[in-house]
Amino acid sequence: MRVKVDPDLCLGCGICEGIVPEVFSMANEPYAEVLLDPVPEEYQDAVREAVEECPEEAIIIIEE
Template sequence: MTRINVNAQRCVGAGQCVLIAPEVFDQTDEGTVTVLADTVDGSAQGVVREAVRACPSQSISLTEG
């Protein structure tokens, strides 16, 4: 299982995470990232890893465990 960590203060609101994994990420009214699922496993991990790589502000990180 992989835990998703976000730093909303660092987020620039590009929305790449939402475009890549809308079932896991959303944006607040202010445009910053919010997480819909704190953890992911299985096939969703690959999509979430892609969203982490696409984040221009590096606001999203993963913790394995």
């Protein structure tokens, strides 16, 4: 699984980082940065949860 955040949609709310800080970081505000791409197996379920919780649908999953 690969994952991206669309910086034009991201609000910088930090919900994704709260769910899976190993993959998403707000260190480079104002929007979330992806730390692990491709996403290791152990974080993939949490990334899917972050996609569902993101209020702007800014997280894009690319299944490989």
